[in-house]
Amino acid sequence: MKVVISPYSQKLRPPKEKEVNPKNYPYWKELIELLKGHEIIQVGVNGEQRLVQDTRFNWPLKDLKKLISECDFWISVDNFFPHLAYHVNKRGVVLWGPSDPQLFGYPTNVNILKDKSYLRPDQYGIWESIEFDPNRFVKAEEVYKIVNKEFNMTK
Amino acid sequence: MKYSIIIGVYGHFLDLTKPCIESIIKYTDLLTCEIIIVANGCKENDGTRAYVEKLGPPFRLLWFDEPLGYAKANNAGVAIAKYEKIVLLNNDTVLLDQQKNRWLDQLEEPFLKDPMVGISGPLLGHSEPANHDFLVFFCVMTTKELFDKLKLNEDYGVGAGEDTEYCIELEKLGYKVARCAEITGSDNTNKLVIGDFPIFHAGEGTLKELPNWKSSFDENSLKLAKKYNKGWYNFKLSNDFERAVLGKEDNLPENTREHARYTFAANNLVGKKVLEFGCSSGYALKFLPKDIDYTGVDYDETIIKFAKENFDGPRTHFIHCDAHSFDFSSHYDTIIAFEFIEHIDDGKEFAQKLKQHCDNLLITTPFRETPGFWGKHHKLHNLSEKDFPDFDYKYVGEYGGILDKPTRFDGQQLMIMRWEKGKEYPKIEPSTRVLCSIATKDRYDILSSCLVSVALQTRVPDEVIIYDDGEQKDLREDPIYRHIFRLFDRKGIKWSFAWTPKKGQHYGHDSSNKSDFDYVWRLDDDEVAEPDVLEKLLAHMTKDVGAVAGAVFEPGNPQYGGSNKLVDIFHKPNLQWAPGNEVVEVEHLYSSFLYRPRIAQYTLELSPVAHREETMFSHELFKKGYKLIVDTSIKTYHFRQATGGIRSHNSEFFYENDERIFAKKLEDWGYKVISLDTGLGDHLVFLNILPDLIKKYKHIILGCCYPNVFQGHDVTIVPMAATKKSAPEHIYKWCIDNNWKTSILNAYKAMYGV
Numbered sequence: 001m002k003v004v005i006s007p008y009s010q011k012l013r014p015p016k017e018k019e020v021n022p023k024n025y026p027y028w029k030e031l032i033e034l035l036k037g038h039e040i041i042q043v044g045v046n047g048e049q050r051l052v053q054d055t056r057f058n059w060p061l062k063d064l065k066k067l068i069s070e071c072d073f074w075i076s077v078d079n080f081f082p083h084l085a086y087h088v089n090k091r092g093v094v095l096w097g098p099s100d101p102q103l104f105g106y107p108t109n110v111n112i113l114k115d116k117s118y119l120r121p122d123q124y125g126i127w128e129s130i131e132f133d134p135n136r137f138v139k140a141e142e143v144y145k146i147v148n149k150e151f152n153m154t155k
Numbered sequence: 156m157k158y159s160i161i162i163g164v165y166g167h168f169l170d171l172t173k174p175c176i177e178s179i180i181k182y183t184d185l186l187t188c189e190i191i192i193v194a195n196g197c198k199e200n201d202g203t204r205a206y207v208e209k210l211g212p213p214f215r216l217l218w219f220d221e222p223l224g225y226a227k228a229n230n231a232g233v234a235i236a237k238y239e240k241i242v243l244l245n246n247d248t249v250l251l252d253q254q255k256n257r258w259l260d261q262l263e264e265p266f267l268k269d270p271m272v273g274i275s276g277p278l279l280g281h282s283e284p285a286n287h288d289f290l291v292f293f294c295v296m297t298t299k300e301l302f303d304k305l306k307l308n309e310d311y312g313v314g315a316g317e318d319t320e321y322c323i324e325l326e327k328l329g330y331k332v333a334r335c336a337e338i339t340g341s342d343n344t345n346k347l348v349i350g351d352f353p354i355f356h357a358g359e360g361t362l363k364e365l366p367n368w369k370s371s372f373d374e375n376s377l378k379l380a381k382k383y384n385k386g387w388y389n390f391k392l393s394n395d396f397e398r399a400v401l402g403k404e405d406n407l408p409e410n411t412r413e414h415a416r417y418t419f420a421a422n423n424l425v426g427k428k429v430l431e432f433g434c435s436s437g438y439a440l441k442f443l444p445k446d447i448d449y450t451g452v453d454y455d456e457t458i459i460k461f462a463k464e465n466f467d468g469p470r471t472h473f474i475h476c477d478a479h480s481f482d483f484s485s486h487y488d489t490i491i492a493f494e495f496i497e498h499i500d501d502g503k504e505f506a507q508k509l510k511q512h513c514d515n516l517l518i519t520t521p522f523r524e525t526p527g528f529w530g531k532h533h534k535l536h537n538l539s540e541k542d543f544p545d546f547d548y549k550y551v552g553e554y555g556g557i558l559d560k561p562t563r564f565d566g567q568q569l570m571i572m573r574w575e576k577g578k579e580y581p582k583i584e585p586s587t588r589v590l591c592s593i594a595t596k597d598r599y600d601i602l603s604s605c606l607v608s609v610a611l612q613t614r615v616p617d618e619v620i621i622y623d624d625g626e627q628k629d630l631r632e633d634p635i636y637r638h639i640f641r642l643f644d645r646k647g648i649k650w651s652f653a654w655t656p657k658k659g660q661h662y663g664h665d666s667s668n669k670s671d672f673d674y675v676w677r678l679d680d681d682e683v684a685e686p687d688v689l690e691k692l693l694a695h696m697t698k699d700v701g702a703v704a705g706a707v708f709e710p711g712n713p714q715y716g717g718s719n720k721l722v723d724i725f726h727k728p729n730l731q732w733a734p735g736n737e738v739v740e741v742e743h744l745y746s747s748f749l750y751r752p753r754i755a756q757y758t759l760e761l762s763p764v765a766h767r768e769e770t771m772f773s774h775e776l777f778k779k780g781y782k783l784i785v786d787t788s789i790k791t792y793h794f795r796q797a798t799g800g801i802r803s804h805n806s807e808f809f810y811e812n813d814e815r816i817f818a819k820k821l822e823d824w825g826y827k828v829i830s831l832d833t834g835l836g837d838h839l840v841f842l843n844i845l846p847d848l849i850k851k852y853k854h855i856i857l858g859c860c861y862p863n864v865f866q867g868h869d870v871t872i873v874p875m876a877a878t879k880k881s882a883p884e885h886i887y888k889w890c891i892d893n894n895w896k897t898s899i900l901n902a903y904k905a906m907y908g909v
Contacts, residue, residue: 083839104899124887
């Protein structure tokens with residue numbers, strides 16, 4: 001299957017040294033390993049870590065939209081990507097951490113949230129005070145199971 | 156030696172004649188003289204006759220029932236004088252304490268020293284009309300021989316002028332006029348002479364009480380001037396150069412207004428019966444056909460006399476009268492009134508009235524004369540076509556010639572008008588009044604340049620109001636402003652300062668907007684208008700135009716590529732910020748423009764910086780259906796100042812407040828300003844509601860961080876910073892404030908009401 005992944009969220013301001021965006025999913029490598037055999041295309045911007053061979057960095061929005069419409073599904077963190085996919089009506093998977101999918105997600109997508117207790121208390125507040133915490137996210141194996149079930153993946 | 160002392164007397168026995176005679180008796184050796192009292196016009200029982208007759212010799216009485224005037228009375232007295240030396244003495248004199256005959260000795264002394272002395276006296280005067288020195292005849296000595304030869308000229312009536320003429324004529328015969336003392340004046344209170352001649356002289360004690368003394372004096376001055384000083388005579392005839400005066404033999408140069416106007420009259424004359432008001436010397440007759448019946452009217456009796464002397468004839472009639480009392484019982488083929496109507500308060504009405512009495516009316520008047528330009532005689536100023544409906548108009552250049560259009564607007568050119576009975580004339584609007592409204596704050600340096608540029612407009616405003624929202628100094632005695640205000644006065648521009656309540660320039664402009672002027676021309680204190688700005692702005696003001704502006708730009712730093720569409724206001728330069736050659740209809744105006752007052756309103760809730768006040772005001776005119784015009788060929792220079800004006804306020808709060816008010820206004824007008832100070836994801840969420848927003852508003856002005864998101868959509872994209880003050884709302888703040896619990900997409904919908 002052709003899967004587009006959008007692994008990272010950009011902060012509005014430049015991050016501090018070694019700072020990790022609290023929205024970013026910590027188990028991408030494991031998840032990609034599990035998805036081996038499928039065509040995985042990574043989108044993002046220059047400077048982000050390459051997780052797969054096929055990357056489409058700094059692509060114009062209209063090209064991204066075309067890419068999304070041509071894929072089978074997509075997997076993303078809480079960033080611009082699910083909103084763009086919404087415009088092309090393509091269902092995908094969002095790996096949630098501190099943000100509430102009920103506020104920032106779309107019910108048509110597969111929204112994977114570990115536990116509401118991990119949501120940051122002030123959903124509309126500034127991000128500066130939120131620390132990265134890998135425990136907020138569902139592990140790769142579980143994600144894979146859900147994806148496999150939702151999109152009927154066959155290797 | 157014996158003296159004949161002649162004293163002309165006209166009343167005033169007790170207060171003048173008796174004290175005079177008593178002083179003669181006291182300080183004169185009566186054995187050396189005779190005193191001839193020439194009583195003329197005295198009442199029989201006033202005491203004069205009884206007193207003089209009682210005195211007996213050497214006092215002699217010459218009695219005339221009627222007043223004779225000074226010359227005639229003295230001539231009569233001298234005619235019966237017996238002695239060689241004649242003394243003419245006024246009865247308003249009193250001899251002062253002295254040894255007997257000192258006064259006569261002093262008068263005679265010059266004769267003894269120089270046989271060519273023909274007259275002596277203590278007081279030498281200068282006659283301006285004759286441009287000649289003369290002895291004042293209150294006390295003079297001459298010889299009977301000379302007097303009999305010359306006599307006093309009796310043409311001077313009650314008096315004044317004959318003494319000058321006597322001196323001049325005497326000098327012509329080779330005799331000298333000798334001053335015998337050093338009189339410098341007299342002190343009426345203490346009856347003392349100031350000088351070394353022992354006499355007191357009240358001065359015109361009798362003459363001044365006569366009802367027509369002043370006009371008689373003026374007339375006598377003219378008589379003197381006519382004989383001895385042609386330049387002064389012509390000056391007076393011209394009413395202090397107010398009018399041209401030509402005699403029969405004089406010629407009028409072709410390069411004069413007068414030549415042009417009478418040539419025009421000759422070329423446009425109808426019929427044979429012609430009436431002219433303000434005819435001066437009647438020199439129109441030098442231009443008009445010979446076979447006409449001409450009546451000339453002038454209020455100046457002197458000039459009418461002169462006219463009769465020069466241009467009288469069988470078909471010519473000159474009348475001295477005020478135009479308002481002229482008998483209009485006759486109808487005239489042509490009436491001429493050249494530079495006449497501006498002399499009377501109701502000149503405009505009088506011009507229309509003349510149409511009832513003729514078939515052809517020719518009028519000239521100074522075109523747009525600034526008050527005072529031609530002196531005190533003119534009652535009406537700033538006259539133009541609009542003051543004289545139903546005429547054909549042409550113009551006379553300052554050096555003659557007929558012009559189709561005027562080239563000056565200060566009164567040096569004439570408007571020459573013709574009305575013909577039965578002809579239809581296009582209607583013209585009544586004259587327009589323009590108020591110049593200038594807001595200033597702590598910029599007295601550049602303000603002076605601004606005001607000078609207003610004063611030097613080819614079409615000046617009728618009034619200037621300077622709204623001082625700053626230091627509020629009284630500038631009337633300021634060395635620079637003093638001259639500027641004089642210039643305003645000279646140009647006939649009413650001016651005033653208004654000290655506004657320091658709430659911003661919009662309060663001043665609001666006041667002007669409530670005025671009853673036809674148009675208001677607003678200028679900022681740091682702007683300098685080219686001289687033709689107001690005239691050109693006015694030329695665009697047709698009925699459907701609400702306001703008109705020119706280019707208002709920094710010298711050397713024009714910003715081209717501008718727009719005056721409201722939707723471009725956040726991201727494009729203003730069309731007015733560069734000069735050019737285009738005339739365009741726009742949606743709002745900047746800074747300086749001419750507008751119709753009392754239609755739109757200024758937004759008074761703005762802060763003291765009054766940011767965007769002119770944009771909102773001018774667009775409101777647009778919304779009310781009036782056109783807004785920009786003509787970029789009209790140039791006003793904007794000398795931006797680092798301080799003063801709205802830059803007196805540093806607070807960002809003021810600007811933010813005003814931008815929010817502006818955004819609200821924009822929304823009322825269908826322009827929604829939105830700032831997306833968010834990440835790309837939120838831009839994409841917002842994109843979902845954009846179609847509904849576009850349906851709701853006429854225009855969307857969108858400040859955002861990711862303009863590519865909205866490519867292909869009918870929105871005006873501007874930099875986020877441009878709209879942040881106007882639309883500071885933020886989606887997340889909105890969610891917090893509204894305790895939002897559902898999706899962010901729904902939050903956007905709720906926030907923008909779609």
